[in-house]
Each structure stands twice: as structure tokens, then as C-alpha cells.
Amino acid sequence: TTRILTGITTTGTPHLGNYAGAIRPAIVASRASDVDSFYFLADYHALIKCDDPARIQRSRLEIAATWLACGLDTDKATFYRQSDIPEIPELTWLLTCVSAKGLLNRAHAYKASVDKNLENGEDPDAGVTMGLYSYPVLMAADILMFNAHKVPVGRDQIQHVEMARDIGQRFNHLFGAGREFFTLPEAVIEEEVATLPGLDGRKMSKSYDNTIPLFGSAKQLKDAIARIVTDSRAPGEPKDPDNSHLFTLYQAFATPAQLAEFRAELLAGLAWGEAKQRLFQLLDNELGEARERYHALIERPTDLEDILLAGAAKARKIATPFLNELREAVGLRSFR
Ligand code: TYM
Structure with missing residues (x-):
């Protein structure tokens, strides 16, 4: 069996990305019969x-x-909060002691802070906590x-999975005495959606304030879609699907047939207002039922608490x- 694992940091409201x-x-993967899946709320990461x-x-x-609203089966998958597993911070210390500082110097999130500080003429580590580092x-x-084999993530997380490989390998080498304690994980990227664009075309991200909330009301969904930036081509003018993030968003949710039809319509001059209406319909259809379950x-x-504690016990x-x-x-x- 293949073990799949992924987490989400609990700092905001889930978005389409x-x-x-x-x-x-992750949910699709968890349904396969030869798969064991581990999905969790990265709430210690949130504190960073x-x-x-x-x-x-x-x-x-x-x-x-x-x-749960999106259909995770918690009888089959193991679903838990990171902070309910005290073994995780304990393992973090064992791994910290074999992690090269030079490796962590190269982590994107840390480097981004350092670069920004240097640009502003400040101390390179200003505002950087040990948590971030x-x-x-x-x-x-x-x-x-x-011992996850596969870690489904967006593109921004690949480097972290590679670091987990490096750190696991180092531990195996130092302490394994012929035994591979840790399986070396691989990142799994869905090519189509590896970086879902946000309203402004940059990566959809809380930090850019360009997100479409996953379970906002139909009205909030419509309002967010209305804010998607498009080019200035007039109704009737052919649109270029390959240079439109509205199209990319549509693509992440459409069947191949729906996508082909949308592409043809854009090329034939569908107005952007109409195109937004099409995207709204598509998302509302895909998310409507789950939205009700979510609310x-x-x-x-208290029921959520019970489910998560049962997941933690299993983990x-x-x-x-x-x-x-x-x-x-x-x-x-x-x-003794
Ligand atoms: P986080 O919480 O920032 O994001 C959760 C997951 O969503 C993906 N994602 C996106 N994918 C496509 N397009 C986007 N615009 C987009 N925005 C976010 C992220 O790549 C991620 O897969 N460090 C992780 C959480 C974590 C974790 C783990 C993940 C903690 N421990 C162990 C895997 C395994 C994070 O902050 O993800």
C-alpha cells in the first residue's frame, strides 16, 4: 500500500487554491483501495x-x-490535528539535531524574509523567528x-518535501545501522492546478488578498468572480484563452468537453461578463452541495472535536x- 499525506496551515479560510x-x-487519492492516507490540520505551523x-x-x-464537507471518509483516511500528536514536536527535535543549518538557510520562506530585509537596508534576520527558520x-x-510515500501539494511546497527527503536520509544514514527508518517522500503535483491563479493572475494566496473563498455564499462567489482581472477586449472581439487566468480557473474545474466548448466560445468573442457568468455556474455546480454540508x-x-480526537488516537x-x-x-x- 502507498501512504499519502498532506496538511493545510490553519491561518485562514480555505480558498479555491x-x-x-x-x-x-488528496480526497480522490484516499479512495483507492491500495492507499493509506493521512490528512491533517497544520496548526503548529499556523503559530509561525x-x-x-x-x-x-x-x-x-x-x-x-x-x-469533511468535501467528502473525506474518516473511516478510511486518518484525519487529525498536528497539535494533538505530541510525538510530532518530539520528532522535530530529533530531526533538528541532524538538519544542516545551511540547508535551512536556503528555504524559500526564510530567504524571502532575508531578501526583503536587505532591500530595506535592515538586519537580514529582522523579524525572523526560530519558528519560521x-x-x-x-x-x-x-x-x-x-513514512509517507507521496505528498500531494501545490508547487510552492515542493522544496519543503525535498528537504524532508534530505533530513530523513541523513537520519537513516547516521542512526539506521542498515535499517531505513524513514521512507523518503515524493511531492505529487497536479500539473493543471499546481499554481491556481487568483483574481489578479498571481498565485491565489491569502497574502496577496486575491483569493476566492471555497465556501462563501453564492453572492460572495459571484462578487469575487466579478473582480477577476481581464484584458480590455470588447464583447464580440476574440479572446485569448491561453493568456487568461479566468480560463485557467475554469480549466481547474471543467470536464474536457466543457473546457473545449468554453475555449471555442472565447475564441468566437464571448464577452468577459458572460465568461464570468459561465465560471460562476461551473463553480456553483461543483461546490453547491459541499457548501451546504460545510455550513x-x-x-x-463538538462533533468535529470527536472526529479529530478519534483521528489523533488512530495516528x-x-x-x-x-x-x-x-x-x-x-x-x-x-x-531497565
Ligand atoms: P498551505 O496551508 O499554505 O497550503 C495548503 C495546500 O494548498 C496548496 N496551495 C495551492 N495550490 C495550488 N494553487 C494555489 N494558489 C495554492 N495555494 C495553496 C499548497 O501548496 C498546499 O499544498 N507547509 C504547508 C502545510 C504543511 C504540509 C505538511 C503539507 C505542513 N506540514 C506536510 C504537506 C505535508 C502549507 O503551509 O500549506
Whole structure:
């Protein structure tokens, strides 16, 4: 069996990019008979980017409800909160001790902060916490704890999965004594949606304020779509689908037949207003039922709590004995 694992950081409201890039492919993959899947709320990762407790708590609830509304079968998949698995921060420390500082110096998120500071003439590490710096080690612990083979993610996360490989390999080499403790994971990218564009054409991201919320009301969905930036071609003028992020968004949700038809219509001069209406219909059809389930779930936090605690118990059945083996391997063995 193949083990698949992925997580979402609980700092905001899920958007279409999270859905198309991570949640949808993960749920589809979890249904295969020869697959064991591990999906979780990366709520320790959230603390790195956010010091607003109310926001983190709300986001945990929203993201939990999202996975379930989108059809995750928690009898088959293991679904949990990172912060309910104390073995993960413990493994993070074991891995921190074998992670090269030079490796972490190259992590995108850290480098981006340093570059920005240098541009502004500030100390390179101004505002950089140890949490941000060690972010990839915590993520490596998430992945290696369950010996995941495949990690479905958007393109922005590939580097982190590669770092998890490096760190896992280093640990195997130092402490394995012929045994491969850790499986080396591979990132899995859905080519079509590896980077879903946002309203302005840049990557859809909370930090750019260009997102389309996954489960906003039909009205919010319509309003967001109305803000998609298009070129100035008039109604009747042929549009260029290959240079339109509205088309790219459509593509991430359409069947091949729907896509071919939309392309033909754009080439034939469909007005942008009409094109937006088509995108709205497509998304509303795909998301409408899940949206209702989502709103029902979010009203039942205690049920969500039960589901997540059951998931954590299932995950710890694997994590607890495995961590014990790892502790022994590094020299932390009982004297008895
Ligand atoms: P996060 O929370 O930023 O994003 C969650 C997932 O959504 C994908 N994604 C996108 N995909 C396509 N187009 C977009 N515009 C878009 N925006 C976001 C991300 O690539 C990601 O797959 N560090 C991770 C969370 C994490 C994790 C892990 C993932 C923690 N531990 C272990 C995998 C395995 C993160 O911050 O993702």
C-alpha cells in the first residue's frame, strides 16, 4: 500500500487554491483501495505566521469542516490535528539535531524574509523567528512520522518535501545501522492546478488578498468572480484563452468537453461578463452541495472535536511505537 499525506496551515479560510491544489486531489487519492492516507490540520505551523489566537481557532474549525464537507471518509483516511500528536514536536527535535543549518538557510520562506530585509537596508534576520527558520524541519517531522510515500501539494511546497527527503536520509544514514527508518517522500503535483491563479493572475494566496473563498455564499462567489482581472477586449472581439487566468480557473474545474466548448466560445468573442457568468455556474455546480454540508458541520464543533480526537488516537497508534524506536536509535533507551 502507498501512504499519502498532506496538511493545510490553519491561518485562514480555505480558498479555491487549497481545494484544487491539495484537498480535491488528496480526497480522490484516499479512495483507492491500495492507499493509506493521512490528512491533517497544520496548526503548529499556523503559530509561525499568526499570533491571533481567535483566528487560528476559527481557521482550525473551518478547515476541519472543509475536508469533511468535501467528502473525506474518516473511516478510511486518518484525519487529525498536528497539535494533538505530541510525538510530532518530539520528532522535530530529533530531526533538528541532524538538519544542516545551511540547508535551512536556503528555504524559500526564510530567504524571502532575508531578501526583503536587505532591500530595506535592515538586519537580514529582522523579524525572523526560530519558528519560521525551522518551519521545514517541523514539516519533515509531519511527513516522516508516518513514512509517507507521496505528498500531494501545490508547487510552492515542493522544496519543503525535498528537504524532508534530505533530513530523513541523513537520519537513516547516521542512526539506521542498515535499517531505513524513514521512507523518503515524493511531492505529487497536479500539473493543471499546481499554481491556481487568483483574481489578479498571481498565485491565489491569502497574502496577496486575491483569493476566492471555497465556501462563501453564492453572492460572495459571484462578487469575487466579478473582480477577476481581464484584458480590455470588447464583447464580440476574440479572446485569448491561453493568456487568461479566468480560463485557467475554469480549466481547474471543467470536464474536457466543457473546457473545449468554453475555449471555442472565447475564441468566437464571448464577452468577459458572460465568461464570468459561465465560471460562476461551473463553480456553483461543483461546490453547491459541499457548501451546504460545510455550513451544517461548522455549527457542530463538538462533533468535529470527536472526529479529530478519534483521528489523533488512530495516528498515535503508529506514532508512539515508532517514536520509541527512534529514541532508542539515537541513544535514549530505558536503563531497565
Ligand atoms: P498551505 O496551508 O499554505 O497550503 C495548503 C495546500 O494548498 C496548496 N496551495 C495551492 N495550490 C495550488 N494553487 C494555489 N494558489 C495554492 N495555494 C495553496 C499548497 O501548496 C498546499 O499544498 N507547509 C504547508 C502545510 C504543511 C504540509 C505538511 C503539507 C505542513 N506540514 C506536510 C504537506 C505535508 C502549507 O503551509 O500549506
